[in-house]
Amino acid sequence: MEKPAKGKWYAIWCLIFLFNISFAQAVSCQELQTRYATVQYADTTLLYDFDDELYLGRQLGRMVKQMRSVSRQDDIKNKIDLVVEKVETVLDMFPAKIHFTIVLLPSRKDVQRIYREKYNKKVDHIAYYSLREKTIYIAVDDASLRVFSHEVAHVVVDHFFEVRPPYRIHEVLAQYAEEHVVD
Numbered sequence: 001m002e003k004p005a006k007g008k009w010y011a012i013w014c015l016i017f018l019f020n021i022s023f024a025q026a027v028s029c030q031e032l033q034t035r036y037a038t039v040q041y042a043d044t045t046l047l048y049d050f051d052d053e054l055y056l057g058r059q060l061g062r063m064v065k066q067m068r069s070v071s072r073q074d075d076i077k078n079k080i081d082l083v084v085e086k087v088e089t090v091l092d093m094f095p096a097k098i099h100f101t102i103v104l105l106p107s108r109k110d111v112q113r114i115y116r117e118k119y120n121k122k123v124d125h126i127a128y129y130s131l132r133e134k135t136i137y138i139a140v141d142d143a144s145l146r147v148f149s150h151e152v153a154h155v156v157v158d159h160f161f162e163v164r165p166p167y168r169i170h171e172v173l174a175q176y177a178e179e180h181v182v183d
């Protein structure tokens with residue numbers, strides 16, 4: 001019975017190993033570097049979907065157009081950096097240095113699965129910011145300027161204070177930013 005048992009464990013190990021590889025690839029196949037963020041996504045379609053969902057409104061939209069970027073990628077970089085700067089202005093918090101990661105995921109199911117795997121907790125998030133990883137996980141399906149600004153506000157607050165404010169304060173500030181970024 002020794003051999004089949006070993007074979008079985010080997011097969012299970014392989015499955016876990018392969019699953020982890022495909023999972024890692026699914027999360028971060030490609031990268032886009034902005035001034036403040038590293039955006040990770042499985043394929044360009046997902047990045048473009050995110051771009052489509054991230055409708056900036058009149059004021060910010062006009063600012064991106066004025067930047068006259070050559071490629072769509074540049075346009076997306078400008079958009080992301082502009083939202084970061086707008087959130088900083090709304091909160092009146094300008095951290096000396098800011099860098100974070102954005103992981104684009106197709107749907108809220110993916111966001112919730114990652115949260116469950118990391119924290120062993122079931123949640124109904126469509127996006128969240130991990131303070132420890134300095135990373136925003138966001139479902140592209142549900143992305144909007146409001147949702148994205150909320151998470152970016154968590155990033156700004158996190159980078160601004162040397163001593164982390166209580167969770168409730170974090171949340172109130174993120175909600176405030178979310179409401180005031182949209183014009």
Ligand SMILES: [Zn+2]
Pocket residue numbers: 150154170171174
């Ligand atoms: Zn929040």
